[in-house]
Amino acid sequence: MIKPFPNTRDDINRFYTFTWLAMFLALITGIEIVIIYIPAPYWLVASSLVFLSAIKFLAVIWWFMHLKWDKIFCTILFMTGLILAGGIAAALLAIFYFDPHEPTYDDDMMQGPPIIEHVANV
Amino acid sequence: MPMQNEGSSAKVITEERESKPVGLARAFKRPTATTGLVGWLTTVDHKKIGIMYGVAALFFLIVGGIEALLIRMQLAVPNSELISAQLYNELFTMHGTTMIFLAVMPLGAAFFNYIIPLQIGARDVAFPRLNAFSLWTFLAGGIFINTGWILNMLPAIDKAVPKIGWFGYANLTSAEFSGIGTDFWVFGLQILGIASIVAALNFIVTIINMRAPGMTMMRVPLFSWMVLVTSFLIILAFPAITIALACLMMDRLFGTGFYEPVFGGQPILWQHLFWIFGHPEVYILILPAMGIVSEALPTFSRKPLFGYAIIVFSGVIIGVLGFAVWAHHMFTTGLSTIAKTAFALATMAIAVPTGVKIFNWIGTIWGGQIRFTTPMIFALGFIWMFMIGGFSGIMHAAAPADGQQHDTYFVVAHFHYVLIGGSLFALFTGMYYWIPKVSGKMFSEKLGKWVFWTMFAGFNITFFPQHFLGLGGMPRRTYQYDADMGLNTWNMVSTIGAFILGIGILLFFYHLVMMLRKGAPSGNDPWDGRTLEWSISSPPPEYNFAAVPMVTSRDEYWARKMIPEKKKLIENEKPEKSIHMPSPSWFPMIVSIGILIGAYGMAFLKSGYSFVGLGTLFWPIVGLLIITAGIYGWAFEGPGGYHLHPEEEEGSGGYRKKEPSDKSK
């Protein structure tokens, strides 16, 4: 049976970091649930929600995923994907928000979706 | 040449099993053969994998070429009925899909595999088994997506070839309008996406983590740099099409409405997702080509690459901007003025780093001692032809002008100038440049020049007239055109040109075979090369470098040949007594076979055919089980390994005395 290494001061610190972080994340989640019921303007509530979840997101990657203790290149690598994904998603949403391509609906059509049969030999 | 093939005389002396196979792995005992069929099927050697990539890509180049010739034959004369309209649609769909995903990308991947570890002074890629997995998965995708041609011959199955264009615009792809061919296309691209992403992840780690000591990022050869940028583009662009295809699969197999207007779905969303992938894909095809040319030009001009750093940064900027221009494929879909302006400006901005590169290439050959070898004239042809494609590209960047050119033969001419005149010419540069290293044989320059001039003439005769056809109003993908539209002459010219181009490619294959059969030995350094791959024997030994080279400058091998002090440094590099090599493995191929089986099951799920368990979830589950078993076998088998012992006289640091440089004369 292999013996565990003894815990150092640093290990105990890290244990507390992780535990406090988890409590902090739970707390932010709680705050998020509360603020959706606050009768404030949409932009304010929506942007605070985005802000709070961004904090949660970054906290998890910074501490739980060890970016704080790792080489900076790991952060750069991941952030490349994250920023690009965020940018493209934002651009896509902006395009659809400002130039909606909504089809013109007529009432008969929207009675309910017709059942589309997969036809092999069209 | 006495130097040739020295490496293979090294003997396998010890063989060790680092981890005992457990569980399932026992059923597939670790293969030890490194030659013969089993040796090829289970190989994890990046050089063998690269060769297999190359052979498969050249095969698909012929397939796609035949498809192209059939298209051109149909269009040679007005109102032709040589082939049916359906077959025509199938041909242009499969021509585009084959050439992009099965010919140009894997031909690039062949060079990634073969050359990168040699250029950066590594013994293999970071994950050798994963590399084998990429190869087999690519092959599975290639076989899968072409299955329709064979299925079409069966009486029971009809329309098994996709006929939706390589872009598969919704709602041509909806279940109402297309048959099982579309399912083959959806899952085929999905498989090829897996292969590309895994390979790209592997090369990112390899290039960043496996460089020889002393090789800083600013000493990495330019081809390796461009492959690094390309790999980032692959891992960041392919997820977009994965999602687009997954949504399409949900629509077709499970009745959702992502792209179905009757559900409120918007077909335009497909276009956005597709081009978020599709435009970076264009740079995935061209950046490795630019890297190859940046290797060949300095070698044959006997000058260092002009403006190395700015070429690297231009490549990176092209990669980044490549993600911000996708909607220029969609200028005619009714985007708002602001969106059009933004995408038009971003598109024009991409011309700047591209132009920077072109000026740097010209700067490289300026005042050099130019040798017009076959790879060099292909590289020069690349610069010229790629520039023509680039100019017509800038014409499309202006949204109002694009409204006139969109979906005409002008666009067809543009992207063939970029993809044949650009990518393919550069890949031919690469083939002629590196094939002496790969095969250890030298080709005849005379025939090589014939190949170039035939291809060059054929290519221009085919595609230059298409500019006129497009501006004259000939739409893309048209099956027929009327005789009185003024399109007859140039279409005939274009078809004749296509056959000349075809003859050029055939001549290349003849040249290749002649070289492999009768070529004179090439020696280690036939071109008087600059980078590390020329410092080892041709073909390289299994372990590449007997002693891992200490890199002290950008053009390391050139510096070693030219600077006396560096030669002394090298004498300190002693070949290692024992080199650890990863063991071959069956599991990469097993996982790929599982993917293939699962994909067949999924494609037939809603096809209405129900023989041998197709049309049910039976085969997808079988595929999933094989994949799972394969992954577990893979994981528990471990990397394994054995030791090779290079002979003492192998030379220090892989360095050998300079040989007479130009074998071709």
Place this chain on the structure above:
Amino acid sequence: MSQAVATHDTHEEHGEHPTCTGIPNKKMFMWAFLASDCMFFGCLIATHMVYRISPPPGSPDLQGILDIEIVSISTFLLLMSSLMMALSVHAIGKNNLKSFRRCILATVGMGMGFLLIQSYEWYHFVHEYDLTLTSSLFGSTFYTLTGTHKIHVIIGIIWLMTYYFYSFSGKMDHKSELDVEVAGLYWHFVDIVWIVIFTVVFLLEFVDM
């Protein structure tokens, strides 16, 4: 901090080849994969949001359907499983197999709890509100998005359970830290994707324009 760096730079002693950057190959591979996965989920979430920006007529009333309490519990479970995952990586690095097994089991248990609650939510949607994959565009995007996330969770559970069982083989010790850490990175990523989904798909629906 400097001490922490020292304890974490010991991968080379753990049988890994030295690399140019000092980042082990497997870890760099996983981070690059996660960057790729960001694009994957970015596009999927964007697809969902595009159809929420302009919902077609006949879309269900989401405030009446979505149940914030249930989703909050499952979110909480996933967050706590991330804590247990971080602790299990730490435990294996300290050669503490007993603690490692407990933490992994807790991680997997909470992951399964998340799956169960989410499956209950799906069941609830289908049976109470007739919201299916094909009943409306919201159904299509919602089930595809959350289903893709679920597949990620299931793969994570299988991966972690493999380590749990493998730890009895006597072949795991502090040298396995890198392998467990890489699996952990994947698990945490599944968690942060859910953080985004929780905000975008659930919470924002409750904020009135």
